Amino acid sequence: MRKIYLLFTALILVSQISTAQQKTTKTKVSSSEGVKRPKIVVGLIVDQMRWDYLYRYYSRYSNGGFKRLINEGFSAENTLIPYTPTITACGHSSIYTGSTPAINGIVGNDWYDRKLKRDMYCAEDTTVTTVGSTSRAGVMSPKNMLTTTITDELRLATNFKSKVIGISLKDRGSILPAGHAANAAYWFDSQSGNWITSTYYMKQLPTWVQDYNKQKPADQFFAKNWNTLYPIESYTQSTADNKIYERKTRGEETPTFPHPLKLYIGKNYEIIKSTPYGNTMTLDLAKLAIASEQMGQNNTTDFLAVSCSATDYVGHQYGPNSIEAEDTYLRLDKDLEDFFNYLDSKFGKGNYLFFLSADHGAAHVAGFMTENKLPGGTFSEGPVLKKINTLIAENFKVKNAIESSANGQLYFNREAIKSAKADFDAIKSLAIDILRTQDEVFDAVDLSKLAVTTLPEQLKKSLTYGYNYGRSGDVYYVLKSNYFSGSSTGTTHGAWAPYDAHIPCVFMGWNVKPGKTNKQHYMTDIAATLAAMLHIQMPSGCIGEPITELTHQ
Structure with missing residues (x-):
């Protein structure tokens, strides 16, 4: 009887050890597989x-x-x-x-x-x-x-x-x-x-x-x-x-x-x-x-x-x-x-x-x-930029002050403005004032002074998230709803x-x-x-x- 008992005890111990080893092995396999991801x-x-x-x-x-x-x-x-x-x-x-x-x-x-x-x-x-x-x-x-x-x-x-x-x-x-x-x-x-x-x-x-x-x-x-x-x-x-x-x-x-x-x-x-x-x-x-x-x-x-x-x-x-x-x-x-x-x-x-x-x-x-009698239209940027450049030349003695424009932004020739000892802030203000007079323009802002603009907060955030000092322009103009720069055929985007x-x-x-x-x-x-x-x-x-x-x- 004692022999049977000892044999039974031994079998239980072997079973427990085997189960423990299986658990350990399973844990190791799961660990080695790492996190689950799709194919x-x-x-x-x-x-x-x-x-x-x-x-x-x-x-x-x-x-x-x-x-x-x-x-x-x-x-x-x-x-x-x-x-x-x-x-x-x-x-x-x-x-x-x-x-x-x-x-x-x-x-x-x-x-x-x-x-x-x-x-x-x-x-x-x-x-x-x-x-x-x-x-x-x-x-x-x-x-x-x-x-x-x-x-x-x-x-x-x-x-x-x-x-x-x-x-x-x-x-x-x-x-x-x-x-x-x-x-x-x-x-x-x-x-x-x-x-x-x-x-x-x-x-x-x-x-x-x-x-x-x-x-x-x-x-x-x-x-x-x-x-x-x-x-x-x-x-x-x-x-x-x-x-x-x-x-x-x-x-x-x-x-x-x-x-x-x-x-x-x-x-x-x-x-x-x-x-x-x-x-x-x-x-x-x-x-x-x-x-x-x-x-x-x-x-x-x-x-x-x-x-x-x-x-x-x-x-x-x-x-x-x-x-x-x-x-x-x-x-x-x-x-x-x-x-x-x-x-x-x-x-x-x-x-x-x-x-x-x-x-x-x-x-x-x-x-x-x-x-369909809905608000919207196109904006022609060229004549406005020409007017701004002309007025800057007359008032600040800087020719072709706008070097380029892209994505609704004006890039000014900072070197020429500095050489002429002209007031850069005043030049940007003049450009903003002219842009604001355009029927299609909602507002225009100095991108270096976004924090103090009176734009709606959502629009201010949108401009801030889009502005990179080294690559963005100096002045940004925002067109009215459903107005865009482009031709009269087809559509575009950017607002x-x-x-x-x-x-x-x-x-x-x-x-x-x-x-x-x-x-x-x-x-x-x-x-x-x-x-x-x-x-x-x-x-x-x-x-x-x-x-x-x-x-x-």
């Missing part, structure tokens, strides 16, 4: 997508595109851009840095460089050369961006094992989101019709990009022409097809459907950007990048930063109320459905994290506003107002439960939210806060 993060910026486009065409969207995103994803419905000017390069860089132009330094697509005495392009880099064509369209890099991006921080967090790739028709839409440490960034060269990059990333294009270029994808899309996806009479959310405030394409008699794209096969590749096929081509290349680079197939999280730019070109040419704009979004919806199906098949639902946002919105076309600053912000997939919030959030919160979800550091200039309604679910 891949896919960021999609839809250029010039006003927030209301999520719902304006909702009844016409398919179940698998925008509707799926809204119904399966989490939408921060009241997401705003916190700075002005609301311009493409600023938007892409601010989403991915979690900062604003004041900090990341991207104050516009272009700005005046006082040292070089010329305009500086946001992605310009004369130390690199084009890869993939003989044009200068590849003389680009992210070096002008002063902070890291969320894509950079993912690379840092994984000791550069994560793969990061940027893709967009626009160089700035690809380069700035991909960040400084990206493996690659690709953009479209209108001169050759090729997708290209620069020596900042590589010495030659990968075989898969070369093979894609050999197919001449733009010509294949040109061959289809552009007619409406559905019967044209069904486009009841849009104006009539032929409007004088829509700009026709070269070679066309009117800005109307069908658009004869076959005219441009083998030439004029810039025109593909102003058609919905530009988005299709972009997402085709994105899928090819995932497959060819085996993104999301390793133990580390990869990041694909995509920007669909055709929406912006179409908006600039035809305006947000055109049949062309509606058709572009209906076709993008189909492209999104196809893209989501591809991600599902490649990674499985719930294994990838997807988010969609926009770099800015758009104003209604001035002619459309006038036609602090909701039509330009209210953007979509929707997350879907990995660790995202369906839902919505109407709490006010900002463009800068996207990078902070991604950092929280991925358990990595925020970008070096990030001022955003995580969208806790999403991260605390």
